[in-house]
Amino acid sequence: MSPSSAPIKTRIFWTWDHSTTWVLNQPGEHNCGCSNEYGRSAETFLEDYSRLVRWCGAHGVDGVVVWGLLRDIHGGADSVHRLCEVAREHDVLLLAGAGLNAYGGVYYAGDSPWSLDRHLQAHPELMALNAEGDPHIIGATHPYLPTERPMLHACPSREENREFAMESLRWLFETFDLGGVQVETGDSRVCHCTRCRERRQYPVKHFSWEDMALMYPLAADAVRTVNRDALLITETYSHPEPSPDPNKVPGFGGALPPWGPACLAEFPENVIVEWVADDWLAGGKYTWTREGVPPAGPRRHIMRAHFASLFMEPLDNLAIDRIADLAARSASHGFDAISIFGERSPFNANAELNYLAFADCGSAANPSSDLSSFLDRLAAPLLGGPALAREYVGIARLIDRPMEAETGVHRARQIAATMESAVARRWTWLANYVASHAYEAAE
Numbered sequence: 381m382s383p384s385s386a387p388i389k390t391r392i393f394w395t396w397d398h399s400t401t402w403v404l405n406q407p408g409e410h411n412c413g414c415s416n417e418y419g420r421s422a423e424t425f426l427e428d429y430s431r432l433v434r435w436c437g438a439h440g441v442d443g444v445v446v447w448g449l450l451r452d453i454h455g456g457a458d459s460v461h462r463l464c465e466v467a468r469e470h471d472v473l474l475l476a477g478a479g480l481n482a483y484g485g486v487y488y489a490g491d492s493p494w495s496l497d498r499h500l501q502a503h504p505e506l507m508a509l510n511a512e513g514d515p516h517i518i519g520a521t522h523p524y525l526p527t528e529r530p531m532l533h534a535c536p537s538r539e540e541n542r543e544f545a546m547e548s549l550r551w552l553f554e555t556f557d558l559g560g561v562q563v564e565t566g567d568s569r570v571c572h573c574t575r576c577r578e579r580r581q582y583p584v585k586h587f588s589w590e591d592m593a594l595m596y597p598l599a600a601d602a603v604r605t606v607n608r609d610a611l612l613i614t615e616t617y618s619h620p621e622p623s624p625d626p627n628k629v630p631g632f633g634g635a636l637p638p639w640g641p642a643c644l645a646e647f648p649e650n651v652i653v654e655w656v657a658d659d660w661l662a663g664g665k666y667t668w669t670r671e672g673v674p675p676a677g678p679r680r681h682i683m684r685a686h687f688a689s690l691f692m693e694p695l696d697n698l699a700i701d702r703i704a705d706l707a708a709r710s711a712s713h714g715f716d717a718i719s720i721f722g723e724r725s726p727f728n729a730n731a732e733l734n735y736l737a738f739a740d741c742g743s744a745a746n747p748s749s750d751l752s753s754f755l756d757r758l759a760a761p762l763l764g765g766p767a768l769a770r771e772y773v774g775i776a777r778l779i780d781r782p783m784e785a786e787t788g789v790h791r792a793r794q795i796a797a798t799m800e801s802a803v804a805r806r807w808t809w810l811a812n813y814v815a816s817h818a819y820e821a822a823e
């Protein structure tokens with residue numbers, strides 16, 4: 381954690397294993413999605429995350445969440461033991477992403493008793509049901525996230541499934557020296573069986589606040605019986621701004637419905653509650669007002685955004701201004717933690733700048749998340765000076781203005797030619813990145 385004088389005390393990178401590509405020029409990478417198959421080698425998986433962890437340790441990022449952490453194909457338990465060692469060595473928290481009713485459970489893919497898929501395949505009567513009464517399985521036909529792996533869902537009303545989730549978490553922390561876990565109940569629609577419909581008081585769409593209130597206390601108990609110090613992050617898929625329409629059920633990243641606070645009051649104590657910032661920052665669809673603070677209680681809060689990922693915008697988009705906004709507005713709305721994606725190699729110069737801004741904004745060195753200060757202190761030495769750092773930002777933004785892009789590409793090439801080593805590499809990368817968007821726009 382950062383010093384107490386820093387408004388932002390905890391920073392967490394969020395990743396899927398299949399899209400984490402810190403080793404360059406390897407086959408089998410994905411550039412987006414969740415629940416994909418893993419296409420890289422076990423050796424590359426270890427090196428991808430070892431590099432990411434080392435970077436975090438060197439730059440003040442506190443932890444990394446890994447979805448798909450346990451898969452047979454990238455070394456299963458052996459790889460996780462080794463990554464735990466690397467994380468401890470560099471004083472970084474390695475967190476497993478663990479779906480409780482979805483996302484594969486604790487053992488994401490493989491021949492393990494702690495695979496949720498295996499559990500449900502052995503007990504199909506415990507699967508969640510869709511609105512039509514059929515087993516709720518999403519796969520290649522999913523409307524907005526075509527996945528290569530079908531995803532099975534567990535009915536949270538079934539005691540057997542709750543016990544399975546708790547036993548899985550106990551095993552996870554008995555087996556691995558992890559720093560913590562991010563738990564989710566699932567945002568890919570909920571169970572519509574009779575038990576669930578009778579249990580829930582409130583309407584649902586893609587996820588259920590009541591399912592969270594049901595599952596997260598159990599998850600916390602399970603983890604803490606084994607490891608009292610583990611960091612627990614509990615996902616809400618929501619923003620804390622009160623919903624203006626109490627009859628509307630918000631979707632992913634939407635507002636806090638009227639029943640949210642009562643459900644959140646049931647969350648376990650001393651966790652970090654995770655929220656979604658995407659559409660609530662400058663230029664976003666919604667307005668984050670002074671009312672948009674998390675409900676009071678014995679919990680911390682972390683604000684996460686999908687910046688620079690294909691979930692919401694061009695891959696490797698320069699997001700330093702919005703990262704500064706994320707840190708500043710989170711700090712002024714009751715948050716002391718922030719999270720962004722950490723999947724891309726900092727060879728991609730925009731990703732490198734995004735990561736450095738993430739580490740700097742809200743820190744003791746930059747408590748007001750001042751972008752100009754970041755550019756002067758951290759970006760300027762990497763780009764040839766304060767003026768060139770600002771010129772870099774201007775050229776990076778030309779991906780949205782293809783008619784002007786060629787001028788920017790030409791200028792970036794000129795600057796690269798006058799620079800040496802890593803500074804030249806960053807300008808060369810920028811020239812090619814903007815050129816790739818101009819090329820696409822012309823096709």
Ligand SMILES: [Zn+2]
Nearest residue numbers: 535571573576
């Ligand atoms: Zn159910």
